[in-house]
Amino acid sequence: MRASAPLLIIAAVLAAFLTLDAATPLLRPFGTVLGLDGSPGIIDHPDLWADMDPLSRTSYWLGDLFCHQDEARTLILNGNEMPVCIRDVALMASLAAGLVAASRLWDVASRMDGRMILACALLVAVTPVEWAIEGALDIDSPALRVIVSVPTGIGGAFLVARLLGMELGRSSAM
Numbered sequence: 001m002r003a004s005a006p007l008l009i010i011a012a013v014l015a016a017f018l019t020l021d022a023a024t025p026l027l028r029p030f031g032t033v034l035g036l037d038g039s040p041g042i043i044d045h046p047d048l049w050a051d052m053d054p055l056s057r058t059s060y061w062l063g064d065l066f067c068h069q070d071e072a073r074t075l076i077l078n079g080n081e082m083p084v085c086i087r088d089v090a091l092m093a094s095l096a097a098g099l100v101a102a103s104r105l106w107d108v109a110s111r112m113d114g115r116m117i118l119a120c121a122l123l124v125a126v127t128p129v130e131w132a133i134e135g136a137l138d139i140d141s142p143a144l145r146v147i148v149s150v151p152t153g154i155g156g157a158f159l160v161a162r163l164l165g166m167e168l169g170r171s172s173a174m
Contacts, residue, residue, distance in 0.1 A: 003110065003168050004103035007161055011099035014092045017062075021089065024059040025080035028052075033060070033080040036069035044069075059083045073142055086142045090149035091127070098157025109158050110165025117162060123155025 025033060038044030043064050049057045063069055063083025073085045082089065102109040112120070130148040133139070 002103075002106070003165075004106040004161070006164055007099040007103040007106075007157070010160070011096040011103075014096040014099070018089065018092050018096070020055070020059050021063070021083050022077065024056050025077040025082055027056060028078065028080045031079035034076075035071055036060075036064070036074075036081050037071055038064060038069050040066055040068055072140070073145065085145075087127070087145040087149050090146040091153050094150040094153025095157050096153075098154035099160065101154070102157050102161035106161070106165075109161035110168070112158065112162045117159070120155040120158045120162075123151040124159065125152075126155075127152040
């Protein structure tokens with residue numbers, strides 16, 4: 001197995017979650033899943049998930065747990081909210097794409113020097129900085145969330161590759 005294979009496995013899992021998140025609202029009757037506004041870390045709508053098929057229940061339950069599901073910040077497919085907001089969709093998609101790129105550039109990604117690590121860390125920091133500015137200035141732009149999430153996902157992917165490279169280097173030295 002190639003050393004970069006775990007990156008592709010993680011990318012495949014993220015792609016599966018994205019596919020599930022996009023398919024779920026398409027499988028639901030038109031306009032039946034709206035107004036899910038809630039808080040991350042809390043199951044806000046267990047009553048809504050109880051009557052759903054297992055696939056939809058799982059997808060929306062995970063979205064309820066990990067995302068605020070603010071309707072104004074979520075893609076609507078088939079008249080239904082996706083289980084996660086647009087920022088989470090963009091982060092997962094760009095992280096998956098970044099992991100694939102890092103696996104293809106394994107020799108570079110797994111051995112990044114301090115400057116490259118700092119550059120990737122700055123890319124990751126773009127989203128929290130945008131989030132803070134957005135809150136302080138009362139800006140609400142889904143398009144900005146998507147644009148800002150892309151470098152965060154890619155930077156995060158290369159940091160994961162570097163960490164994996166460090167771990168594999170340690171285990172091969174033993």
